[in-house]
Amino acid sequence: MARKPAVVFFIMVMRSIVVGVAYYLVREIPGLTSSFVSIFVGFLAFDMIVAMPKFSFRFRHLRDLSLLLLPRISGTALSLGGGLALGVLFGSLTKVGVPVLVAAVFVIGLSYSLSARIKGNISSYVGMIAAVDMFDRIVRLEYFTEYWVQDLAGPAGTLIYSTFLALLIGWLVGIVIGSLTRLFLPRGYRSVKSSAYEQPLWMRSFRDVMHLDDDRVLLQIELSEDSALAYHSLAEVGLGRDLGVQVLSIIRSPDEITSPKGADVLLPLDQLVVVVPGHQVQNLISLMKGRVLDGQV
Helix, strand or coil, rough: CHHHHHHHHEEEHHHHHHHCCCCHHCCCCCCHHHHHHHHHHHHHHHHHHHCCCCCCCCHHHHHHHHHHHHHHHHHHHHHHHHHHHHHHHHHHHHHCCHHHHHHHHHHHHHHHHHHHHHCCCCEEEEEEHHHHHHHHHHHCCCCCCHHHHHHHHHHHHHHHHHHHHHHHHHHHHHHHHHHHHHCCCCCCCCCCCCCCHHCCCHHCCCHHCCCCCCCCCCCEEEECCCCCCCEHHHHHHCHHHHHHHEEEEECCCCEEECCCCCCCCCCCCCEEEEEEEHHHHHHHHHHHHHCEEEECC
């Protein structure tokens, strides 16, 4: 039990380093969004890598990492870009007579809604803050000349450059420190429970996906010819009724019966994939008189 607090402390220390490094590298970059974006995406990359079930610098794990991060990177970039564009649009409208209050309401609402609809986006607040910062800069311009494009180009260009540079720096910091941290961990640890950090189903354990209780066990067990269950239907043997067993599939070469029904008959050498209460595992093995081929506690 002493090992887990040490691991948690190690992760907390490394997350703190992510904050410090991400902030330090963007401290000279102008703009409200720079430090926020850098720290936020640094956290995201770090937490997702630390939560990976398996990790190394082998090609397979690096491929999994890229498949995990790329949708988030592109989604965040689109969210930022959309927010900045809305900030430019509604900030410019205030210079041609639209009330600032009305424009502010629209820029906040639309930037949040747009970001929320972008697939892979980590947080609607990223796009909203970028939009508000851009909007505020343009509103504070005293006037537009006939060279309004040049008037906009200064604050807009500066903020766009600084925001996306901070985005890139944050991702790099999170990926590097997260990868180094994960190498020292015995398994993946999910340090943030927000849905923004959920991994794809194919990278998550069965227990996480199914939300199994701690006392439930996943087994793949073979049915012996000597078992009394052979040649009887699932309804007849009553595994669920008597032992609380849930049969997920029956593997019978060359086929597999997924989500079997009560009328499905068990045959010798069938391989049953089941979820069973931990205290009933031995009873199930004795009843099937078979061997356990695989298991996950």
